[in-house]
Amino acid sequence: MARYTGPVGKVSRRLGIGITEKGQRILTRRPFPPGQHGPSAKRRQVSDYGLQLQEKQKAKYMYGVLERQFRRTFEQAARRSGVTGEYLLSLLERRLDNVVYRLGFATTRAQARQLVNHGHIVVDGRKTNIPSFTVKVGQVIAVRPESRRRAYFKNLVDSGTLNKHRAPDWLRLDAPNLSGTVVALPRREDAEAGINEQLIVEFYSR
Secondary structure, three states, X not given: OOOOOOOHHHHHHHHOOOOOXXXXXXXXXXXXXXXXXXXXXXXXXXXXXXXXXXXXXXXXXXXXXXXXXXXXXXXXXXXXOOOHHHHHHHHHHOEHHHHHHHOOOOOOHHHHHHHHHXXXXXXXXXXXXXXXXXXXXXXXXXXXXXXXHOHHHHHHHXXXXXXXXXXXXXXXXXXXXXXXXXXXXXXHHHOOOOOOHHHHHHHHOO
16 A cells, blocks of 8 residues: 655655654654755745645644545545544544554554455454554454464563553553453544644644
8 A cells, every 4th residue: 555655854854843752762863844945944934735735744644544544544534523633643543554653553543454455464353454444442453372482472462562562541551462342532642743633634634
């Protein structure tokens, strides 16, 4: 499935926010826009449209979603009653690849997406290799039994790395069994910080 594979450092520096941990490290070392004149360039004043576009791009890159899929997710959120922006972030948080990342089975969303694509993850006991699959309250997300014998997953348990991982409150992690349960819908504060979802709503409402 298509995904962004370009340099996260350049995107982070252009948007002024780390879209991944690696992007944040690069931004910390080089806190200026990319390009030949980056170190001496001042960030230009951005129009309202530019700010709205920037927020949409932040969310897209942070959650690893391409344009068409992001728009579909927004349209799904817009059809629901309530606060559209908050439900949009809830849908992004409940993507299977993000849940795998939040549970600590992967160190990045890109890695989580790969684990899902390669068939290492089951939802309620059924292999699910669709990263955009939306999990529901009560569902159990786990590493496939056949995959648990792999060195990567064995090390997660044996090293104690997973035991030390703190999953968000809307997920309950069962580290020894490499599984987690969705116990509630994610709240606004559970989503990525630094995103102004209202600007995204305004962008698509033009």
